[in-house]
Amino acid sequence: MEHLRRPLVRNIKAGDKVLVLSDTAHDPRVWQAVMSILQEIGADTTVTLFERRPADYYDPPAAVCEAMMKSDANILIASTGMLHCAASLRSMEAGIPSICLDGGMQLEWLQSGAIADDMRQIAVRKHYVGERVFGAGAKTCRVTSRYGTDFTYSVDGQIWIPPLPKPDYDPYKIINFQKDENRPAGKLYYYLYPTGEFNVAPHEGTAEGKLVIDLTMHHLGRLSTPIELTVRKGRVVQIDGGADARILRDFLEAYGDENAYMCPAEASVGVNAKAVIRGIQREDKNIMGTMHFGLGTNVDVGGSIFSKIHMDGVILHPTLYVDGVKRIEDGRFLVDIEG
Template sequence: MSAFVTGNMKYIRAPFVANIRAGHRVLILSDFSSDQRVWQVVQATCAELGAEVTVALFERRPADYYDPPSAVCEAMLKSDFNVLLCSTGMLHCHANFTAMAQGIPAICMDGGMTLEWFQSGAVTDDMKQIAVRKHYVAKNVFGAEARECRVTSRYGTDFSYSVANRITQPPLPGPTFDPYKIINFAKDENRPGNNLLYYLFPTGEFNVAPVEGSANGKLVIDLTMHHIGRLFTPIELTVKDGRVTDIDGGPEARILRDYLADYGDDNAYMCPAEASVGVNARAVVRGIQREDKNIMGTLHFGLGTNVDVGGSIKSKIHMDGVILHPTLYVDGMMKIDNGKFLVPIEG
């Protein structure tokens, strides 16, 4: 990989220009497996804005949502902003939840994004329009009274779960809306609880936490899976009463089985911890979750933790798997057909 910083930096700079002010204490977290140019550009941007910047570099964590080293965890509680740029996901780790609970927001751009990926694809979409789409997905795809979802796909998915009383509706953005500002999810997106205070970039998903224990059927992940990346053979999950009972398929299925055994816990097999809809019109297939799960019309399903999206499950890990061309029925009515929305979502 080239050590040179080239290309258009306006997208990667945008969340920092919107949030960071002179005198802010900014802690950047990165690891040795990440593209080092990313933290260098972020550090330079924050310094340019007058912030006091500290960079914490450490060995890659063994799994997504594992805490950084203890000294870094302590530093996260003494900063004004924590910037997450690691190759593993840190948004849902205990240290970041603790910091958010104390009112310290996170700017999350982790998961293995390279500097080039911050110059095209999902980061270039109209972020205000993403907020519009999230509102109308909540309203028109689901609706406040939605109860039962069924998902099918060309690879054999036939999967049902309850969303009763789990649909929240983000408001339409008003005239003063800044799409790059830190989001207080209880106040700004009608998702109370859990002290969620962060900005996720790139973004483009409408989150749902299905009713725990309600899911049954076969869920076939065919595009991308956390930790594993781009899938060459689909992963077939058999789910009974909201819990994965079998994981079948090719090499990637073996990797997932081993990963859950090594790094998961009992709750890591709860499914779906999350069932979310992609609404980013510029997202492309990268082979990493940070981008792929935002692709317009995809669905992604989570294992493990879901307290951040309105559920009650706490686990050592959270893993998302993406279906590229899902068909979604809500209370018997088809709302997405092979990845195409059948209801208006643009406003």
């Protein structure tokens, strides 16, 4: 369980008050394994179990939210994404870090795949994707795909290039994103694993065209049929496709709000060389050369939109043009991102 141990032993010390959050739909072996590691460290650990939240970004129960403000670290192991829920944002703003492996990872998936990649090299790739794929002066992106995506949006002034890791860089330490990655992302203070994405928050209201999600989407998991989103002035106005499209329409109506239809809340690139298709967001959106596009909240990646939810959809083999120059073709980088 070495991959699971590394962020815990780097960030938690004996005597720390640690709150572990999980739900009854998640693989219990994960929080049990984390609990055993924390006991070895000597942390003062409490585990909370609650019913699965109805959607990603929904808060845990009120008693858990209160407890999050009284811990030294919160470890998120829920089947829904909780890293950017209101309770987690409040605790991070108060200087209490979140260590996040939520989203439904099974124990076996924490022994291979994305979690096993070289985390220092991921930081290198993120720098060079920012510098060589986009560039600080990038203005317009166009994305196409074999399933019919033809989608444009503005990134003018929105590309934030994280620094190359220094010799003393520890890829398992909790990150202060404003300080460590040059990202205007509020007071985010967390460690996320598995990881491996370069985040971009396009200008709200600028996106136009067809966006076809073909691999995985929050809440839906692995898609059986592509979902076609028609976007006008940065807002989803139509959702077409088969059963998965129907599920998404119903889900947004039941659990979303007006801002849940904002698109793309983010338009990010996967840079993890060992990530494989698992059928869940936590792994799939990190696959090298994929792109994922978000609906809803984007304050966590440098935008200004807040929504009750955030949903990422992954395109497995995108083609990306930046200011008319092709940088990714069918999921393959056309520039060197390894340094």
